[in-house]
Amino acid sequence: xxxxxxxxxxxxxxxxxxxxxxxxxxxxxxxxxxxxxxxxxxxxxxxxxxxxxxxxxxxxxxxxxxxxxxxxxxxxxxxxxxxxxxxxxxxxxxxxxxxxxxxxxxxxxxxxxxxxxxxxxxxxxxxxxxxxxxxxxxxxxxxxxxxxxxxxx
Amino acid sequence: xxxxxxxxxxxxxxxxxxxxxxxxxxxxxxxxxxxxxxxxxxxxxxxxxxxxxxxxxxxxxxxxxxxxxxxxxxxxxxxxxxxxxxxxxxxxxxxxxxxxxxxxxxxxxxxxxxxxxxxxxxxxxxxxxxxxxxxxxxxxxxxxxxxxxxxxx
Amino acid sequence: xxxxxxxxxxxxxxxxxxxxxxxxxxxxxxxxxxxxxxxxxxxxxxxxxxxxxxxxxxxxxxxxxxxxxxxxxxxxxxxxxxxxxxxxxxxxxxxxxxxxxxxxxxxxxxxxxxxxxxxxxxxxxxxxxxxxxxxxxxxxxxxxxxxxxxxxx
Amino acid sequence: xxxxxxxxxxxxxxxxxxxxxxxxxxxxxxxxxxxxxxxxxxxxxxxxxxxxxxxxxxxxxxxxxxxxxxxxxxxxxxxxxxxxxxxxxxxxxxxxxxxxxxxxxxxxxxxxxxxxxxxxxxxxxxxxxxxxxxxxxxxxxxxxxxxxxxxxx
Numbered sequence: 101x102x103x104x105x106x107x108x109x110x111x112x113x114x115x116x117x118x119x120x121x122x123x124x125x126x127x128x129x130x131x132x133x134x135x136x137x138x139x140x141x142x143x144x145x146x147x148x149x150x151x152x153x154x155x156x157x158x159x160x161x162x163x164x165x166x167x168x169x170x171x172x173x174x175x176x177x178x179x180x181x182x183x184x185x186x187x188x189x190x191x192x193x194x195x196x197x198x199x200x201x202x203x204x205x206x207x208x209x210x211x212x213x214x215x216x217x218x219x220x221x222x223x224x225x226x227x228x229x230x231x232x233x234x235x236x237x238x239x240x241x242x243x244x245x246x247x248x249x250x251x252x253x
Numbered sequence: 254x255x256x257x258x259x260x261x262x263x264x265x266x267x268x269x270x271x272x273x274x275x276x277x278x279x280x281x282x283x284x285x286x287x288x289x290x291x292x293x294x295x296x297x298x299x300x301x302x303x304x305x306x307x308x309x310x311x312x313x314x315x316x317x318x319x320x321x322x323x324x325x326x327x328x329x330x331x332x333x334x335x336x337x338x339x340x341x342x343x344x345x346x347x348x349x350x351x352x353x354x355x356x357x358x359x360x361x362x363x364x365x366x367x368x369x370x371x372x373x374x375x376x377x378x379x380x381x382x383x384x385x386x387x388x389x390x391x392x393x394x395x396x397x398x399x400x401x402x403x404x405x406x
Numbered sequence: 407x408x409x410x411x412x413x414x415x416x417x418x419x420x421x422x423x424x425x426x427x428x429x430x431x432x433x434x435x436x437x438x439x440x441x442x443x444x445x446x447x448x449x450x451x452x453x454x455x456x457x458x459x460x461x462x463x464x465x466x467x468x469x470x471x472x473x474x475x476x477x478x479x480x481x482x483x484x485x486x487x488x489x490x491x492x493x494x495x496x497x498x499x500x501x502x503x504x505x506x507x508x509x510x511x512x513x514x515x516x517x518x519x520x521x522x523x524x525x526x527x528x529x530x531x532x533x534x535x536x537x538x539x540x541x542x543x544x545x546x547x548x549x550x551x552x553x554x555x556x557x558x559x
Numbered sequence: 560x561x562x563x564x565x566x567x568x569x570x571x572x573x574x575x576x577x578x579x580x581x582x583x584x585x586x587x588x589x590x591x592x593x594x595x596x597x598x599x600x601x602x603x604x605x606x607x608x609x610x611x612x613x614x615x616x617x618x619x620x621x622x623x624x625x626x627x628x629x630x631x632x633x634x635x636x637x638x639x640x641x642x643x644x645x646x647x648x649x650x651x652x653x654x655x656x657x658x659x660x661x662x663x664x665x666x667x668x669x670x671x672x673x674x675x676x677x678x679x680x681x682x683x684x685x686x687x688x689x690x691x692x693x694x695x696x697x698x699x700x701x702x703x704x705x706x707x708x709x710x711x712x
Contacts, residue, residue: 165314
């Protein structure tokens, strides 16, 4: 399916960026926000010893977290002003060992309901000049009022 | 279902512990291995600014990573000597905001096939003296030969 | 986790039964409602050539549908009067080939939020006097107003 | 990601068709195989009272079964001669109520490993001349030797 999304307010990209920069775990890993467009967000994560599993590759949980964030922010581009996004649930398949210099996660919104949104995300691992898919995620998200202990359910 | 598992060799718990300690991301977060028993593993993660999302709670990706590790190591207790475990895929539901002092993840093996294993994991968040479920995970795992770039598929 | 649920009205079991009997696909398969209790529902499905896959076993989609219905109705026991339940999404693992005379699906509610609920379901296949797990499901559900084309999102 | 798949033998499409026609549940529903190409399979399911849920729409379990079959057969196009495909697990999101005259499920292979394959599937519901997405599935599959009680694990 090919979908066209029209954001609800001009500052949607700035809101995504501000939220991204408050994520302690992504900041600790050195993640970067490469692109924010309506229904699409691209993130980058460089390799370091803070993101490895027992064999020295990118950890699956790190790969999934980056995918979850990319898909979540893709959904956030379609929220009303002042709302944050929270993940209700997600499912991730690991397609290949994440061995390389950096991860690129591309999140894509596929359904923007009022109470629930659905995104997918693909993660590619870059090694030398080569780029290959290493994970695929599908997730359910919900809008959340940011102040206080709001819940996904 | 209630299942009883008999490990294949005496050193299964030491193997889990050695693998756990080589996980860069879990070490960077300060995760601890509380319990290793046949088909069951319990992990602990203290709160810090290295594991937060944009509202200052435990990040969903961190919660899921801990659950993935607990379920994965629960499965590893039933592998033959010399094998590691890799996650093929997982699905996680977030049940409540992870606001608290520490996370406790309990992984439980539910199916030990030769080529594929299935585990579930529950994560509880501890706040003051109170403990409540915050995430539920279901995952597929595969045995992996640790040396070199072995793949889940 | 062990949870105790208190239904919102006396007729919750009758409402589940009435909804179950309007499900064309379950009726066509000959499914039965064995038990309705707060947060728990048990369904039974006898083998027939209407529910097989290419090797003559119970079809995975049938197994998953029964699990989805069991988990969904387990959630419905906790809704307010007049509400139906809809599945937002689910994930199912097949643990063993579903070869046998009947399936027993047990749905269990694990989280009852106002807008979203989470259930798990286990399906066992019965062959002769033997009963073994063949599928495990984890799902997200939402309350729905039954009249008209209400949506999960 | 855009992938190009080259089948292992000329009769791959005939093998998919033969397997499809042995699926009792799909035959009972009147499902049709519209297209078989390397890494892609399209199925069609007409509306009837054998496939409904309690509100008279297509049942979610039916929608998911069709998606599972489309994704599974998309994977089967890449197997060696003589092998069947089995679903290890899947996850499905329901995007909109499946109200309409027929379902079209398109399965797409995204990863063809030796022991595990990963597919996605989209289901669209057709109503009058209109076609809209109603479900999205992501699944793990494994090759299976068809004779006897082969297992996904």
